[in-house]
Amino acid sequence: MSQNSDSHPSVSGLPPISRSELRKQLRQRRCSLSLREQEQASASLALNLLKNPDLHRARHIAIYLPNDGEIDPHPYMTMARNKGIQFYLPVLHPIHSGRLVFSPYYDGVELTANRYGIPEPAFSKGLRRPAWALDAVLFPLVGFDRNGGRLGMGGGFYDRTFAFSRLRPRLAPKLIGLAHDFQKVDELPIEPWDVPLHSVVTDKQVYQVK
Numbered sequence: 001m002s003q004n005s006d007s008h009p010s011v012s013g014l015p016p017i018s019r020s021e022l023r024k025q026l027r028q029r030r031c032s033l034s035l036r037e038q039e040q041a042s043a044s045l046a047l048n049l050l051k052n053p054d055l056h057r058a059r060h061i062a063i064y065l066p067n068d069g070e071i072d073p074h075p076y077m078t079m080a081r082n083k084g085i086q087f088y089l090p091v092l093h094p095i096h097s098g099r100l101v102f103s104p105y106y107d108g109v110e111l112t113a114n115r116y117g118i119p120e121p122a123f124s125k126g127l128r129r130p131a132w133a134l135d136a137v138l139f140p141l142v143g144f145d146r147n148g149g150r151l152g153m154g155g156g157f158y159d160r161t162f163a164f165s166r167l168r169p170r171l172a173p174k175l176i177g178l179a180h181d182f183q184k185v186d187e188l189p190i191e192p193w194d195v196p197l198h199s200v201v202t203d204k205q206v207y208q209v210k
Contacts, residue, residue: 023151026143026183031069033180038072041180041203046076049138052206054174054198058135062088062102062173065111067118070140071180071203088129090139090157091120100161101128131161134173141177141200148197148209149188150177162195174198181205 017025033041049055061080066072077087088102092114103121111119131137139158143151152158158175165172175197181204200207 019151020154022185023142023154026151027068029182030071030180033069038069042072042075044203045071045073045178045201046079048201048203048206049073049076050079052176052199052201054176055136058174059084060086060088060129060133060135062090062134062137062139063105064090064138064140065119066140071178073138073178088134089120091122091128092157098155098157098160100131100157102131102134103128131173132164132171136174136176137162138176138178138201141179141183143183143185143188144177144179144197144200144207145185145188146207146209147187147190148200149190150194150197150200151185151188156193159193159195163193165195176201178202 055061063073063077064070081087087105089105089111090100091103093099093101105121109121111121114120137158140152141150142153162172162175165175175195177197177200179200179202181202184202184207197209199209
C-alpha cells in the first residue's frame with residue numbers, strides 16, 4: 001500500500017487516523033512484545049499455516065526474515081522442511097528498482113544486509129526463482145482487515161512484483177499475509193494497485209479472503 005494515500009483506516013470504532021499513524025502504532029505494539037510472547041505467537045502461527053489449505057500443495061514458498069517485530073515464520077519453516085518444501089527469500093532487484101526476486105534460503109546460506117538493513121542472499125541469476133514460479137508467498141503485514149485490506153511498510157515491493165497476478169491470476173502464487181492477530185483493524189481501504197490476498201494467517205486463526 002502507498003504511504004501517500006489519503007484514505008483513513010478505521011480502528012475499533014475510534015475516529016479515523018492516518019495510515020502513517022496507524023502504521024506507527026501497530027509497529028510499536030508488535031515491537032513491545034516480550035521474547036516469550038513472540039515465541040508463543042510464532043509457534044501458534046506455524047500450526048495455523050500447516051492447516052491453511054492454500055499451502056497444502058505448495059512446494060516452493062517465499063518467506064521473510066523478521067527484523068521489526070514481525071511475527072516469526074521460522075517454526076513453520078522447520079516443520080515444513082521435513083516435508084520437502086523449498087523456501088526462498090526476497091532480494092531487491094539490482095536493475096528493476098522497486099521489485100523483488102527470490103533466492104533459495106537454507107541453513108548456511110550467506111546473507112548480507114540490503115540498503116534497508118534487511119538480510120538477504122546475494123543476487124544470482126542462476127539460483128533465483130521467478131515470482132510466477134513460486135507456489136506461495138508469505139509476507140509480513142503491518143495491519144489488515146477481514147476483507148483483504150492491508151497495510152504494509154509503504155514501499156510497494158510486493159504489489160509491483162506481483163502486479164501480473166491481477167491480469168493472469170492462474171499464474172499467480174498464493175499470496176498470504178502473516179501478522180499477529182492484534183494487527184487486525186476494522187477497515188482498511190483496498191487501493192487500485194493492491195495485489196489481492198488469498199488469506200491472512202495469524203497466531204489466532206486463518207482469515208480466508210478469496
